[in-house]
Amino acid sequence: MRYYFLLLICCVCALGAMAHPMPNSVILLDIKSNGVAAEVQLPQSELELALGHKVALDPALRAYLLAHIHPQSLEGKPWKVQIKELHIQPAEQTATGPYNEVTATLWMEPAGGTSVRNFSLHYDAIIAEVSSHKALVSVRQDWERGNYGEQVVEVGVIKLDVKSSTIEPLIVSKEQGSLWWGCRSMVVLGMQHIAEGTDHLLFLLVLLLPAPLLVKQQRWDGYGGTRYSLLRLLQIVTAFTVGHSITLLAGASGWLRLPGQPVEVLIAVSILVSAVHALRPLFPGREAWVAAGFGLIHGLAFAGTLANLQLDATRMGLSILGFNVGIELMQLIVILLVMPWLIWLSRIPAYKYVRVAGAVLAGVAATVWITERI
């Protein structure tokens, strides 16, 4: 997806550009409805220097972290902090060279329903003991402001103020968002998903290629008339929409979970099948059922995007709604652009070549995807 490139571009730019300060701590905040989830990444070498001994993922480390992480309301009321998970894994910061880091997943919750969007983060893990250490704080997810976790927004740096020899807390203050704002950004995400998701578009277009045509002796024949064409196009598109909406709902709400890889392979297979169908009718008259069936698979892939956001029920519901509206909007735009051409071209004998060329191209792309994804 698009964000992989941004990441990639950053990596390429960073190569030879940045290198080795001692690695920093990184704090990534996900602003949820009733609290803030935080991923705290601590470079092992710096943590060991701070602790004065080897790192173990033990109760002592949990106690150390809890003693050094104190979010509180702007009025000074302390938040509750829980350590959900503790891992140790390899990492690398813009060519610091590889190193190990300890990752702590925290849940921080204000008492008595005070704002999760304005708080001061009193934090001095490692920094209390290692004066040269820094922690970079960013917001990774802020659904109500339309940030669903793809762009990390820097908030500030927590470090020793050398002049005063104090470690000042960092004020995290995010502007008010809204459910409407969050839902709207999901519509945009859904539209992007189709616009950039070549495989979904290709499946649909290839399935539509022979839709205006009649079948004669198990071969595609001439044009079936405007009414016939329109009806069949609508049937196929509606069936695909129904199919993917069902699994999008089921998958995103967590009722149904399938690993990503087989889903991706099946999506490529669906393109191959509809490409063959565009050459020779495999399931004439039953395109709508096939579209619905494969729609179920495409919906699972859509769901993966949302399931990863880990939202509460209301926000997840609105996300599914917004995301699906976005998908349908983009699909509609594409269909409206393609349909007149399809109906016009399918009247002329040369349409055969258009259909065959389209089917062959899609078939090749699908084959490449299948081999890539297996």
Place this chain on the structure above:
Amino acid sequence: MRTIHFSLIAIIPAMLLLSCSKKDATTTTTTTDSTTTTVTTTSTATTDCSSAANTTAKVVCLAEAFEATLSSSQLSSLITSYSSTYAIRWSNLPCGINCRNGLQYSSLSSTQLAAAKAIVVAASGTAANEGYDEITQIMAADDVLNTAGGGSGYGSGIYFIAFVGTPSTTGTWQLQFGGHHLAVNITFSGGAVTGATPHFEGIEPKSWTSGSTTYAPLAQEQAAMLAMLSSLSTSELASAQLSTKFSDVLLGPNEDGQFPTTKSGIAVSSLTTAQQALVLAAMKPWVNDADSATAASLLSTYSSELSSTYIAYSGNATLATNADYVRIDGPSVWIEFVCQTGVVYPSQIHYHSVYRDHKRDYGNNFTF
């Protein structure tokens, strides 16, 4: 969902690389053009500069000779206006032009390079392993890192020369020269050197052999600090020890004017004359990086301020393992020296160090 982007994944980095190399190519071409036209000017200028009255006059003369070898686009990269934005834009990191001003050495023709080097020579000290000798060794270490698998981000060609303000013997301007592990910032005002700091020096590997020569450009710094700490008694060491640890210097790039309000460690005034002499001697490897007249003047200031100076350390006083750290903090002088785990040679330590002056960083022309 994998998309058409699988092809883009290959194209985008390629485009980036192309755009980078294209830029380099353009610069080189302009360089060669202007060189041919200005050779005479350079040689005349060089001869004249040897008769300059003092360091500033000589550096300005050589700076003007260098300017005469450059194209107009190179000149606009070399010279910025005199402002704190450009003055403080330096780094110890191998972040190339992204964190620095000026012209990259590898983009210069041989004539231009010779003219650029002459400026840095004239502005630097002449002692062995200090001043210009140290600079060339720090740059050579980057070639060692490059061939030792550190990658193309390291190399003696990735050093930059810049003028913050226009060189003159009447106005105020700053010479910047630096790259990975090196930042030279010398401020000139009204025909005199008014600031030899901030000055960053670091080295990895801390020692290496090439042919029959062993290089260890920061060994004198380490030895002088070690001699100072070794002269302390157990109880003096206890007072000198800081309560926190350091894996890097505190006042590196972008930490201008951030000197601690309260000095930490042991007061030099509480030490014997012999120990005090070792404190002064420990400053010399940094102070002597400046031209000899400036160094002598600074050293006499620091000497007169010894009684209000503090020394402190963290980690081991042997300065041999990761996070061993030492600091000299006076009314004027500020020196930090730290041992860090190596990056390209992770089994060895390497050194980072920064020399600042509370009252003379950037010629005291900015407040932070």
